[in-house]
Amino acid sequence: MAEALEACYHRSRDNARTPVQWSSGKNAGFTSGTPWLKVNPNYREINVAEQQRREDSVLNYYKRLIALRKSPEWSEVFTYGRFVPVLEDEENIFAYERRGEDRSALVVANFGLSGRVVTLPSGAGEAVLLSNLPEVKLSGGRLELLPGQVAVLG
Numbered sequence: 001m002a003e004a005l006e007a008c009y010h011r012s013r014d015n016a017r018t019p020v021q022w023s024s025g026k027n028a029g030f031t032s033g034t035p036w037l038k039v040n041p042n043y044r045e046i047n048v049a050e051q052q053r054r055e056d057s058v059l060n061y062y063k064r065l066i067a068l069r070k071s072p073e074w075s076e077v078f079t080y081g082r083f084v085p086v087l088e089d090e091e092n093i094f095a096y097e098r099r100g101e102d103r104s105a106l107v108v109a110n111f112g113l114s115g116r117v118v119t120l121p122s123g124a125g126e127a128v129l130l131s132n133l134p135e136v137k138l139s140g141g142r143l144e145l146l147p148g149q150v151a152v153l154g
Helices: 002-011 048-053 058-070 075-080
Strands: 082-086 093-099 104-110 116-119 128-131 137-139 142-145 150-153
Touching: 048 058, 058 075, 058 128, 075 093, 075 104, 093 116, 104 142, 142 150
Parallel strands: none
Antiparallel strands: 082 093, 093 104, 104 150, 116 142, 128 150, 137 142
């Protein structure tokens, strides 16, 4: 029996799970009872209520991302558009176009540890639709990205 439990401890997905951290309240606002999975000790700093208050939070970024995907103007491109890799020779840059019938969107991400300036493919959009950082430097077909920055252009 002990051997079986030991195997479960090492192979169980529960080791990577915690209750949803809704607030900084008791048990992260997950339950008024006793949760069977341990609440992460960082729940006072990292929780849904805190993320909702901050415009630059991951939660609010995902909300904007989903809104863009569902918008009448862009839903066809992001749902049914053809995936076309671009800038494949750029180190630490992951970029692709989603090509729809009448428009395209370009997604460019910098996975490097330093800023990068990339020359965009001809015909790439000059409007910033979304970015995970507040400032996007885009001019004359060149895009400057900070480390970890992602920009969606249309």
